[in-house]
Amino acid sequence: MDTGDPYGFAVALGEPSLPVSDVGWDEIEGALGMRLPAGYKAWADRYRSLRFAEYLEITNLRCVLELESLEGLSAWFGDSTVSQTLAYQSGERLHAVKGGYFPYRAGEIRAYPEDGGLLQVGLGDNNEIFCLLPPPSPAEGWRVLATDFRVWWLYDGPFEDFLIALVNGHLDCSLLPDFSAEPVTVEERESYTVLSTGGYFTNWRPILP
Template sequence: MTDLTTLTELCTPPGQTLGIGWGTVEAALGMPLPRDYKQLADRYGPGSFNDYLGIFHPHGVTEYVSLTGPMPGRIRTRLRKDYDQGTHPVPHDPDTLFACGATDNGEYLFWITDPATDPDRWRIAVNEARGPRWYTYDGTLTAFLTGVLTGQKRVPQFPPSLLDAPACFTPSRPTLVKPPPPTDARPVDTAAIRSWARAHGYTVPPRGRIPIGVREAWERATRR
């Protein structure tokens, strides 16, 4: 029995498989994605487990829960700042952390994207919203969710009340409320990014969205 089968028996998916165009998604991100995540996202769509664990999705109803939106890059930038300045302990190289979900309490779920070319071997990390603790899980995102929702895995950052009710999945609904953007966001000159990327061997489209991986590489290279 696969982890996804166990999860679907535990939490009934909301409808039919979505059939997401993963080639386009991976091109936008500039990196491959784990097979288990693609199956999970196809089967469940955007939403959250137990009204607490939200998974970023290519069809996220706002840019703040979209896997291809700006949040993973912004979160990584904050982690890099903490890492470089020693503000908070970050036990992994921030360049290997890619946010793939968040909790209602403010924790983030990350893929540890090492090795970069073998996403099916990526592990899961969870930070603490207002503290120094980190938790690392040596397995896939689907296995992590299954372990947490069955009570077989205990994440110190998650509240004990998480399992007070039976496991469930709630699809996301569009909302008109948007959280404010980070105050440290800087203006983006997309032409400059494309020029820099081509000069450094990256392939970028002449127009449209710049892959997240390219944007993050440019931010690291030009960070003041």
Template sequence: MTAFDDLTRLVPPPPNPLGAKGDWDEVEAALGVQLPADFKQLVRAYGAHHFAEFLTPLTPFAGRDLLVGPAKRLLEQERGFRDRYPEDSPYPFYPEPGGLLPWAGTDNGDRVCWLTAGKPDAWTVVCWNPRGWSYDPHPVGAVEFLVGWLSGRISTSVFPDATESAESAESVEFAEEG
């Protein structure tokens, strides 16, 4: 049983996922790094699926590129803060060696990143709040993180648990209906 099997049991893939198909070789060439196999499998099956009405993988194949372009701008966007407050920036940023590379985003503006040190299939997931400069590393891959977060086995100090996110979304829907 794989983490991907666990994910499909928790959240069945949509029949026609948005932004699921494209050329991974082109994406990896543009980034200059090979991406983890589980992330490519996640995007092929789910595309830009909105997990727990809160967390969305950054597919490079949706109507606009959510992965490559933002990743290429990350270091320039964050360099000023890091230069002023190096103690609050414990990780390098892509494209620096071993830098954080976002693979998902949340409705709150948080980023779920890989720490790109070592082989791609062994990259660590780091949850990051760029507004509050808090980081929370998890020594698992993208799909394993997603399964753990959705099932309540993984929690992060950066954003709410999946059950809290879903309850919050239901409260908003109820308030809009009422």
């Protein structure tokens, strides 16, 4: 295996053609107040935000800050700090379920920036939210949790395995369409287009197949 790609992302996801933002992890993790899992950071060092099967977008938090610089979107963020921008990206909707319970760990559902809270890194076409779930103890690893606020689904493994299972069609997730019938396409975020009516949409470039 390529020592510069210990997780095998290039084979599974394709080779990226566009550079990643130069925002460093010290800035991102300092703003978050947490150390992100190594697999997620290795992926984000290599790829921009990706879209899978034209359905699920996985966000590179290093690229989130690029939204602030787009003319026409400054009103969305104002003079926000890095931390505030990341909190916006992490999904304010998660806070709406604070005080509820989910079946994988007793206790309240918490969202970033609360200690131990879910950090959103993905969004499906039907508003399924995919999050990094911090480990309950240093001896345990990060996992991936998804919800549409009716169903909760847990991938009991690291982020890098989740991505590879997704592309290989081996991900048994009730919140997603069945991706096993045909090859899963992978696209990298190329640019944003700001709409005259407000907001923006993302332009994608295919990298797999």
